[in-house]
Amino acid sequence: MSFDWPTALPLIFAGLMGLAILIYVILDGFDLGIGILFAMAEDTEQDTMIAAIGPFWDANETWLVLAVGLLLVAFPLAHGVILTALYLPAFVLLVGLILRGVAFDFRAKVPAGKKHRWNRIFFLGSVIASLAQGYMLGVYVLGLDVGLGGMAFGALVALCLAAAYAAMGAAWVIYKTEGELQKKAVRWLRTALVLTALGMAAVSLATPFASPRIFERWFVWPEMLYLSPLPILSALLFLWLWRQTFHLPKPDDRHSLMPFLTLAAIFALGFAGLAWSFYPYVVPDKLTIWQAASATESLAIILAGTVVVLPIIIFYSFYAYRVFGGKATDLTYD
Amino acid sequence: MDPLILSRMQFGANISFHILFPTITIALGWVLLFFKLRYNATNDSAWMRAYFTWVKVFALSFAMGVVSGVTMSFQFGTNWPGYMEHVGNIAGPLLAYEILTAFFLEAAFLGIMLFGFRRVSNRVHTLATVLVAGGTTVSAFWIIALNSWMQTPAGFEMRDGVAHAVDWWAIVFNPSMPYRLVHMLLASGLTVSFLIAGLSALRYLKGDRSESMWKALRTGVFTAAILIPIQILAGDQHGLNTLEHQPQKIAAMEANWNTGPNVPLVLFALPDEAAKENRFEVAIPDGASLILRHSTDGVVPGLNDYPGNHPPVFPLFWSFRIMVGTGLLMLAVSWSAAFFLKRRHALPKPLAMLMVPMALSGWLATLAGWYTTEIGRQPWLVTGVLKTADAVGPVAGSHVALTLAIYLILYVLLLIAYLGVLVHLALKAAKDGDTSPLPGVMKAALSQPAAGE
Numbered sequence: 001m002s003f004d005w006p007t008a009l010p011l012i013f014a015g016l017m018g019l020a021i022l023i024y025v026i027l028d029g030f031d032l033g034i035g036i037l038f039a040m041a042e043d044t045e046q047d048t049m050i051a052a053i054g055p056f057w058d059a060n061e062t063w064l065v066l067a068v069g070l071l072l073v074a075f076p077l078a079h080g081v082i083l084t085a086l087y088l089p090a091f092v093l094l095v096g097l098i099l100r101g102v103a104f105d106f107r108a109k110v111p112a113g114k115k116h117r118w119n120r121i122f123f124l125g126s127v128i129a130s131l132a133q134g135y136m137l138g139v140y141v142l143g144l145d146v147g148l149g150g151m152a153f154g155a156l157v158a159l160c161l162a163a164a165y166a167a168m169g170a171a172w173v174i175y176k177t178e179g180e181l182q183k184k185a186v187r188w189l190r191t192a193l194v195l196t197a198l199g200m201a202a203v204s205l206a207t208p209f210a211s212p213r214i215f216e217r218w219f220v221w222p223e224m225l226y227l228s229p230l231p232i233l234s235a236l237l238f239l240w241l242w243r244q245t246f247h248l249p250k251p252d253d254r255h256s257l258m259p260f261l262t263l264a265a266i267f268a269l270g271f272a273g274l275a276w277s278f279y280p281y282v283v284p285d286k287l288t289i290w291q292a293a294s295a296t297e298s299l300a301i302i303l304a305g306t307v308v309v310l311p312i313i314i315f316y317s318f319y320a321y322r323v324f325g326g327k328a329t330d331l332t333y334d
Numbered sequence: 335m336d337p338l339i340l341s342r343m344q345f346g347a348n349i350s351f352h353i354l355f356p357t358i359t360i361a362l363g364w365v366l367l368f369f370k371l372r373y374n375a376t377n378d379s380a381w382m383r384a385y386f387t388w389v390k391v392f393a394l395s396f397a398m399g400v401v402s403g404v405t406m407s408f409q410f411g412t413n414w415p416g417y418m419e420h421v422g423n424i425a426g427p428l429l430a431y432e433i434l435t436a437f438f439l440e441a442a443f444l445g446i447m448l449f450g451f452r453r454v455s456n457r458v459h460t461l462a463t464v465l466v467a468g469g470t471t472v473s474a475f476w477i478i479a480l481n482s483w484m485q486t487p488a489g490f491e492m493r494d495g496v497a498h499a500v501d502w503w504a505i506v507f508n509p510s511m512p513y514r515l516v517h518m519l520l521a522s523g524l525t526v527s528f529l530i531a532g533l534s535a536l537r538y539l540k541g542d543r544s545e546s547m548w549k550a551l552r553t554g555v556f557t558a559a560i561l562i563p564i565q566i567l568a569g570d571q572h573g574l575n576t577l578e579h580q581p582q583k584i585a586a587m588e589a590n591w592n593t594g595p596n597v598p599l600v601l602f603a604l605p606d607e608a609a610k611e612n613r614f615e616v617a618i619p620d621g622a623s624l625i626l627r628h629s630t631d632g633v634v635p636g637l638n639d640y641p642g643n644h645p646p647v648f649p650l651f652w653s654f655r656i657m658v659g660t661g662l663l664m665l666a667v668s669w670s671a672a673f674f675l676k677r678r679h680a681l682p683k684p685l686a687m688l689m690v691p692m693a694l695s696g697w698l699a700t701l702a703g704w705y706t707t708e709i710g711r712q713p714w715l716v717t718g719v720l721k722t723a724d725a726v727g728p729v730a731g732s733h734v735a736l737t738l739a740i741y742l743i744l745y746v747l748l749l750i751a752y753l754g755v756l757v758h759l760a761l762k763a764a765k766d767g768d769t770s771p772l773p774g775v776m777k778a779a780l781s782q783p784a785a786g787e
Contacts (some may be wrong), residue, residue: 055445058400062441068407070435072418073426080415084727091737093407101401102748104393109755282562295498298423302430309434318444323453
C-alpha cells in the first residue's frame with residue numbers, strides 16, 4: 001500500500017487531537033481536582049493548594065484550546081455538529097472555566113474580606129466545569145443522544161469524571177506539599193479512588209448496553225482478547241494505588257509523584273479504550289474522520305507547523321514544570 | 335426571537351469582552367519588559383516595584399483574556415458552524431498557528447514571569463518576559479491576519495461553495511492586514527499607556543510621590559504622547575485602504591448617501607436609513623472629499639452605489655465618531671500631561687482628575703474602532719464569500735437568548751470586579767509607596783535579591 005496523504009492526514013490529526021485531549025484531561029484534571037477538593041481544606045491549606053497549581057494552570061488550559069482548536073481546524077464539520085448538539089452543556093462548561101480561571105487571580109488580589117467569596121467561586125467553577133465535561137463526554141459516547149437515557153448516562157459519567165479529577169487533584173497535592181496537608185490529601189485520594197472505581201465500573205457496565213454499537217465493538221471474538229489488557233491493567237493499577245494509600249506518605253517523601261503517574265496511566269488506558277470504541281468516527285455513527293476533515297492542503301500546512309512547534313512546546317512545558325519543581329510551600333500567588 | 339440576531343449579539347458580547355484584555359496584555363508585556371530592562375540597567379529597585387505592581391495587572395488581564403478566549407474557540411462551533419464549513423480551510427490554519435506559536439508560549443512562560451523571579455536567573459526571567467510579550471504580539475498577528483482576510487479576502491479559490499487556499503502569503507498579508515495590524519498594535523499601546531497614566535494619576539492624587547509612581551506615570555504619559563500622533567496617521571492610512579477595498583464601509587461611516595464630488599465632512603447627524611438622509615446635520619463643506627481624496631472636488635463613494643449591500647449606517651457613523659473623538663481627547667490630554675511633567679515636574683490637579691477616567695479611554699476607542707470595522711463588513715461575514723445569515727447554526731433562539739443573558743450578567747459582574755481590583759491595587763500601591771514589599775520567598779535561597787534590599 002502506497003502512502004496516501006488524503007487518507008493519512010485525517011488519521012494523523014485524529015491522533016494529535018486525541019493526544020491533546022489526553023494531555024488536557026491529565027493536566028487540567030489535577031488543577032480542576034484541586035478546585036473540587038478546595039471545599040474540604042482550611043484557609044492556609046487553600047493558599048498552598050493554589051500555589052501548587054498557580055504557575056501551571058494557564059498552560060494546562062491551553063491544551064483544551066488546542067484540542068478544540070484541532071477539532072475546529074481539522075474536522076470543521078464535526079466541530080459544528082458536536083458543539084451545536086452540546087450547546088447548553090458547552091455553555092455551562094465555559095461559565096465554570098471562566099469563574100474558576102478568574103478566581104485564581106481575584107482571590108489573591110481583592111481586599112482580604114472578599115477572599116472567601118472568590119474561594120467559593122473557585123470551588124464552584126471547578127465543580128461545574130468538571131461535571132460539564134463529564135456530561136458532554138457521556139452524551140458524546142452515546143452518539144450525541146440528548147434523550148432521557150442520554151442525559152442519565154451523561155450525569156453518571158459527569159460524577160465519575162469529577163471523582164477522577166478529585167483523585168488527580170489529591171495526587172498532585174501529595175506530590176507538591178508536605179506535613180498535615182499531605183496526609184490529608186492521602187485520605188482524599190483514597191476516598192476519591194473508591195468513588196472513581198465505582199463510577200468507572202458503572203460506566204463500563206452501562207456503556208455497552210446504552211450503545212449497541214459499542215457493545216458489538218467490545219464483545220466480538222477475537223477483538224475482545226486484544227482489548228482485555230485495557231480493563232485488566234486499569235483494575236490492577238487501581239487496586240495497587242489503593243493499597244499504596246495506606247503507606248503514603250513514605251519516609252523522605254519517596255514515591256510522592258507515584259500516585260499522580262499511576263492515575264495518569266489509568267486515564268491513558270481509559271482513553272485508549274474510548275478511542276477504540278469510536279474509530280473511525282469523529283461524530284459517533286454519523287461522521288468518520290475522513291468525511292469531516294478539512295482539505296488536504298490545509299491539513300498539510302497545519303501539520304508542517306505542528307511537527308516543528310509541538311516538540312518545542314512540550315520541551316518548554318517540561319522546563320516550566322522543572323522550574324517550579326519541589327514543594328509548593330514557598331510560592332505565593334499574588 | 336431570531337437566532338441570527340441573538341447569535342450576533344452573543345458573539346458581539348463575547349468578542350467585545352474578550353478584546354478588552356488582549357488589548358491590555360499585548361502592549362503591557364512590552365512595558366513590563368521596559369521596566370525590567372531599566373531595572374537591569376540601573377539596579378534601581380523602583381523599576382522593579384513598578385514591574386511588580388503592573389505584572390499583577392498583567393496576570394489578572396491575562397487570566398480574563400484566557401477564559402474569554404476559550405469561550406471564543408467554542409463559539410465558532412456552537413453558534414456559527416457555517417463559518418468553518420465554508421472557510422475552514424483558510425481560518426483553520428491561521429487559528430492553529432495562533433494556538434501553536436503564541437498561546438502555549440505565553441501560558442508557559444507567564445508562570446516564570448509571575449513566580450519565577452527568585453527561581454531562575456535574572457537573564458532567564460528577562461527572557462521569559464520577552465517571550466510572553468512576543469507571544470501576545472504573535473497572537474495578535476495571526477488573529478488580525480484572519481480578521482483582515484474576512485474583510486478583504488485574497489489568495490483563495492472557491493470549489494463547490496468551499497474556500498480553498500491557493501497562496502498562503504496572499505492570505506496572510508491580504509490587502510488590509512498590514513494596516514489593521516499596525517492600527518491595533520498602536521491601539522493596544524495607547525490603551526496601556528493611558529491605563530498606566532490614569533492609575534498612576536490616581537496614586538498621585540492620593541499623595542503618593544514615590545519613585546515607582548513617578549516612573550510609571552512618566553512611562554504612561556510619554557508613551558501616550560508619542561503614540562497618539564502616530565496612531566492618527568496610521569488610522570488615516572487605514573481609512574484610505576478601506577476606501578480602496580471596502581468603499582461601502584466608508585460611505586456608511588461618512589453617512590454619504592450619494593456618490594459625488596465636494597462631499598462634506600459630517601460632524602453630527604442622525605442618519606435615517608429609511609429616508610436615506612441625515613437629520614440635524616452639522617457638516618464642514620468639502621471636508622470628506624478633502625480627507626479621503628485630498629482634493630475638494632474628489633469623488634467620494636455614496637450608499638446609492640450599494641443598494642441592499644451596505645452595512646447599517648447609524649451604528650457605523652457613530653462608532654467611528656466616538657473612536658475619532660476619543661483619539662483627539664487622548665491627544666489633548668497626553669500632550670498637556672507630557673508638557674507639565676517635562677516643564678513643571680508636577681501635574682495640575684484638574685488634569686490628574688481628568689486622567690483617572692481617561693484610564694479607560696483606550697478601551698472605549700478600541701471597541702468603537704472594532705465596531706466600525708466589524709459592523710462595516712455586514713451583511714457579509716467574509717466579504718463577497720459568505721453572508722452572516724448563512725453561517726448561523728441550528729440552535730433554538732430561546733437557548734441563545736438564555737446563554738446571552740447569562741453571559742451578559744457574568745461579564746458585567748466580572749468587569750466590576752476587575753475594575754475594583756485595579757483601583758484597589760493602585761490605592762494599595764499608593765499607600766505603600768516605595769516601601770511596598772518585593773515578592774519574597776520564605777524558605778528558598780534567594781537566587782537573586784532585588785537591588786537595594
